[in-house]
Amino acid sequence: MALAAGPEAQVGKLVIRNIGLLLSGALEAPLLDADTVVAEGGRITAVGRAADCDTDQARVVVDAQGCALAPGLIDSHVHPVFGDWTPRQSQLGWIDSFLHGGVTTMISAGEVHLPGRPRDIIGVKALAITAQRAYSNFRPGGVKVLAGAPVLEQGMVESDFAELAAAGVTLLGEVGLGTVKAGQEAAMMVGWARKYGIQSTIHTGGPSVPGSGYIDADTVLAADADIIGHINGGHTALPLNQIRCLCEGCGRGIEIVHNGNELAGLSALRFARELDQLPRVILGTDSPAGSGVQPLGILRMIALLSSIGDLPAELAFCLATGNTARMRDLDCGIIAPGRAADFVLMDRAQHSAGRDLLDSVRQGDLPGIGMVIIDGIVRSQRSRNTPPAERIPVLVT
Numbered sequence: 001m002a003l004a005a006g007p008e009a010q011v012g013k014l015v016i017r018n019i020g021l022l023l024s025g026a027l028e029a030p031l032l033d034a035d036t037v038v039a040e041g042g043r044i045t046a047v048g049r050a051a052d053c054d055t056d057q058a059r060v061v062v063d064a065q066g067c068a069l070a071p072g073l074i075d076s077h078v079h080p081v082f083g084d085w086t087p088r089q090s091q092l093g094w095i096d097s098f099l100h101g102g103v104t105t106m107i108s109a110g111e112v113h114l115p116g117r118p119r120d121i122i123g124v125k126a127l128a129i130t131a132q133r134a135y136s137n138f139r140p141g142g143v144k145v146l147a148g149a150p151v152l153e154q155g156m157v158e159s160d161f162a163e164l165a166a167a168g169v170t171l172l173g174e175v176g177l178g179t180v181k182a183g184q185e186a187a188m189m190v191g192w193a194r195k196y197g198i199q200s201t202i203h204t205g206g207p208s209v210p211g212s213g214y215i216d217a218d219t220v221l222a223a224d225a226d227i228i229g230h231i232n233g234g235h236t237a238l239p240l241n242q243i244r245c246l247c248e249g250c251g252r253g254i255e256i257v258h259n260g261n262e263l264a265g266l267s268a269l270r271f272a273r274e275l276d277q278l279p280r281v282i283l284g285t286d287s288p289a290g291s292g293v294q295p296l297g298i299l300r301m302i303a304l305l306s307s308i309g310d311l312p313a314e315l316a317f318c319l320a321t322g323n324t325a326r327m328r329d330l331d332c333g334i335i336a337p338g339r340a341a342d343f344v345l346m347d348r349a350q351h352s353a354g355r356d357l358l359d360s361v362r363q364g365d366l367p368g369i370g371m372v373i374i375d376g377i378v379r380s381q382r383s384r385n386t387p388p389a390e391r392i393p394v395l396v397t
């Protein structure tokens, strides 16, 4: 097998052929009738049958060997600090490890684990701007870490949000992790954030760690943040009737996380489906956390929701890709021309009882990852973290 060329050598045209199963990331049509994907300049330019795609003069050719291709997975809820280090569990290289779990984009819900995190307003703003800059300039393993998510503190005024937005901040950290915990106060600041194009997430449920707070369904609905962060708790969940109220009572993102309550997560999925609200359901890990760091956390959520949650596997992948991209206004997560060329190639794990990739996930097994591509560049080949896949793609040129 050829060795992966350096990222610089791969900026030209990319052709991926012999794809056995193409998962689109879009709930309305989760499987595509295609075996070839072409990308140029980091964007998808064609998706179709080989004979219908212009595959000439490719700089990089990947033979998928019949493996499945899906959009790179998006982790909607992480807590990075700096670089590829987390002080929460004293781990190095955790983001690169997530790459080997198929994650190509991560969204910060606040850089809250920074030792000595500032709580004064100028310090809150300085940290957010620094984190946004640092992760724009540095991508561990090539993973896109969207960071710089300030935590709301009492005393912030509208001009603070204007200043943050002008400096490039696009996210708020989890509402409720700072001193702002009351619904009306949070709603005012969330409104200012929204006015300046900053997206918001709210902590839902009991305190995560000593020092964080309890946020009930009434407060979540009053604050009206864009994403109902870990609707299944982080880890302590709200009573199931309150979770149903959240699914019914607004049109915001329903985020289910790995480091939450599994019963509450499965219940949130069931409520969303009963209410015809599946397009709002998105997935995260909420890691690093007290429960640790989960490189395969998004794959584990897909397998959990598909197997015990009885959701067809091709739809479960959409929750971690196209749904998150739509709810969070990202240019990735869907296999279609114009979208970011972020892909994960995978196959049924060796000795899975499932007859193929989708059946194996439906039976609760994790897929084996054979290659991850971000912005049209091959970032990793056979995963060091997943069970070995039956087939793996080959880098032809």
Ligand SMILES: [Zn+2]
Residues within 6 Å of the ligand: 174, 203, 204, 208, 229, 230, 234
């Ligand atoms: Zn939280």
